[in-house]
Amino acid sequence: MASPIGHAAVGVAVASVVARATGTESSAPLWIGAIVASGIPDLDFVFPLLGFDRRYHRNASHSLFLIGAAIALGFVIARHAAPEFTMGVLLAWTASLISHPLLDVFTTGPTLGKIGWGIPLFWPVSRRRFFVTRSIVGDRPEGVTLDDTLREMQDDARRIVPICAAVVLLTFLLR
Ligand SMILES: [Zn+2]
Numbered sequence: 001m002a003s004p005i006g007h008a009a010v011g012v013a014v015a016s017v018v019a020r021a022t023g024t025e026s027s028a029p030l031w032i033g034a035i036v037a038s039g040i041p042d043l044d045f046v047f048p049l050l051g052f053d054r055r056y057h058r059n060a061s062h063s064l065f066l067i068g069a070a071i072a073l074g075f076v077i078a079r080h081a082a083p084e085f086t087m088g089v090l091l092a093w094t095a096s097l098i099s100h101p102l103l104d105v106f107t108t109g110p111t112l113g114k115i116g117w118g119i120p121l122f123w124p125v126s127r128r129r130f131f132v133t134r135s136i137v138g139d140r141p142e143g144v145t146l147d148d149t150l151r152e153m154q155d156d157a158r159r160i161v162p163i164c165a166a167v168v169l170l171t172f173l174l175r
Pocket residue numbers: 041042058062100101104
């Protein structure tokens with residue numbers, strides 16, 4: 001389970017790679033949009049805060065099918081309502097959004113996986129929840145308190161951010 005810092009770092013890194021590949025200029029909307037997109041699936045955390053079961057978190061919003069549908073809808077809306085955003089920017093945001101559930105899979109180890117916190121990538125077609133036997137951030141236990149989240153953010157800043165920063169730097173050097 002990655003923290004917001006881990007998601008933002010990976011979101012910016014993949015957006016940077018896509019921007020480089022599509023010849024998209026660096027801009028504030030590109031980077032801010034990438035950070036926002038990287039966190040969108042976790043907006044489902046509001047359900048538990050509203051009194052719903054904690055299991056509403058990491059559910060439908062982490063399905064590649066639903067995310068794909070949201071992206072398709074987002075493209076249609078953006079083409080009409082915000083034509084100033086180029087295809088390169090939209091693709092960079094798309095990559096950032098898709099990175100979210102995939103990073104969650106690779107940061108969810110057996111401890112979380114066994115208690116049902118894997119990622120339902122193919123919901124509603126399949127209810128299987130994906131996780132890995134060797135998470136890239138170690139086998140984290142369930143984060144419940146604010147302290148847990150802060151600890152995970154620190155850990156992600158140490159383990160994930162430097163790699164992502166290197167990727168971003170490389171894409172700039174290769175321009
Ligand atoms: Zn998530």
